[in-house]
Amino acid sequence: QAKILKRGRATLFSEDLSARARERIHMLTDLRAAFSAERLFLAYQPQVDLPSGKVLGAEALLRWKTEDGRSIPPDQFIPLAEQSGLTVPIGEWVLRTACHQLKRLTEGGHANFRMAINVSHTQFREPSFVPALGWALQDCRVDPSQLELELTESVAIGHIESTSAKIQEIRNMGITVAMDDFGTGYSSLSVLKQLNVDRLKVDRSFVMEIGEDGDATGIAELVIALGRQLRLVTIAEGVESEEQRRQLLKMGCHEGQGYLFGRPMPAKEFEAWMAAQG
Numbered sequence: 001q002a003k004i005l006k007r008g009r010a011t012l013f014s015e016d017l018s019a020r021a022r023e024r025i026h027m028l029t030d031l032r033a034a035f036s037a038e039r040l041f042l043a044y045q046p047q048v049d050l051p052s053g054k055v056l057g058a059e060a061l062l063r064w065k066t067e068d069g070r071s072i073p074p075d076q077f078i079p080l081a082e083q084s085g086l087t088v089p090i091g092e093w094v095l096r097t098a099c100h101q102l103k104r105l106t107e108g109g110h111a112n113f114r115m116a117i118n119v120s121h122t123q124f125r126e127p128s129f130v131p132a133l134g135w136a137l138q139d140c141r142v143d144p145s146q147l148e149l150e151l152t153e154s155v156a157i158g159h160i161e162s163t164s165a166k167i168q169e170i171r172n173m174g175i176t177v178a179m180d181d182f183g184t185g186y187s188s189l190s191v192l193k194q195l196n197v198d199r200l201k202v203d204r205s206f207v208m209e210i211g212e213d214g215d216a217t218g219i220a221e222l223v224i225a226l227g228r229q230l231r232l233v234t235i236a237e238g239v240e241s242e243e244q245r246r247q248l249l250k251m252g253c254h255e256g257q258g259y260l261f262g263r264p265m266p267a268k269e270f271e272a273w274m275a276a277q278g
């Protein structure tokens with residue numbers, strides 16, 4: 001009996017595995033096709049100054065529009081791109097596209113607008129990464145301070161010294177660097193100090209529970225206090241309610257990003273939204 005059960009399970013398990021493997025291969029083929037057919041696009045989400053509500057910039061967020069019109073979120077396909085060598089070409093496309101949009105916005109009257117892009121650790125480690133930043137900036141002739149890179153704590157794992165040196169090199173070019181999703185990774189406070197970034201993004205999971213859960217309110221508050229202590233600009237992600245905005249402001253948070261201010265929008269929609277801000 002036990003043997004049959006076991007064999008049954010083993011069969012189920014392997015069928016399940018191969019179905020998943022097939023699914024992955026399909027998805028990978030689709031992703032390659034999407035990349036070449038330009039079905040990847042960027043959505044732009046505003047980042048605002050909390051006290052005044054003024055729009056300071058935007059974060060570029062990658063989207064994949066499938067042929068049947070569905071939109072696949074980046075969390076689902078970035079790991080796939082990572083395993084298949086597509087990270088670097090997609091990352092370079094994101095950089096060029098976001099810089100081009102930054103140029104359009106700047107020329108359209110939004111001087112000093114800041115564009116933040118997400119950089120994966122593979123892309124960051126690539127020797128061609130820093131030169132690519134230089135070319136992208138030269139190409140769109142915006143001020144380097146208008147470009148921001150969002151890195152997660154994972155870039156530093158096992159590479160604290162080289163990461164810190166590369167961040168310094170990037171900041172010397174005039175580009176700013178933000179630590180994304182702070183508090184969700186494994187790194188310690190000393191890593192944050194060593195990495196020497198400009199801006200600290202308070203993860204949405206801590207912001208989400210402000211006003212609901214005592215502990216999470218405490219964590220958001222601690223992260224903001226830590227950022228201020230290290231003289232970093234703090235920005236809270238995932239701000240959805242007026243109550244959260246109010247509390248964050250009270251905690252001394254500088255900037256905010258979230259549905260309360262604006263959803264991620266495709267380029268044309270974002271330009272119209274910006275124009276309506278006056």
Ligand code: C2E
Nearest residue numbers: 061062073074075094118119120238239240257258259264
């Ligand atoms: P992230 O960098 O932390 O981006 C913030 C995520 O929170 C975005 O999800 C955004 O749509 C979502 N968000 C913003 N405000 C709110 C809110 O008020 N409520 C809720 N519920 N969600 C909000 P998205 O666009 O699905 O991106 C997920 C993650 O994928 C990003 O997290 C980032 O780590 C990664 N990602 C996005 N674009 C790129 C890219 O071009 N390259 C790389 N390497 N990673 C990317």
Ligand code: MG
Nearest residue numbers: 059118150180
């Ligand atoms: Mg980000």
Ligand code: MG
Nearest residue numbers: 180181201237
């Ligand atoms: Mg984030």
Ligand code: MG
Nearest residue numbers: 181203204237
């Ligand atoms: Mg996040």
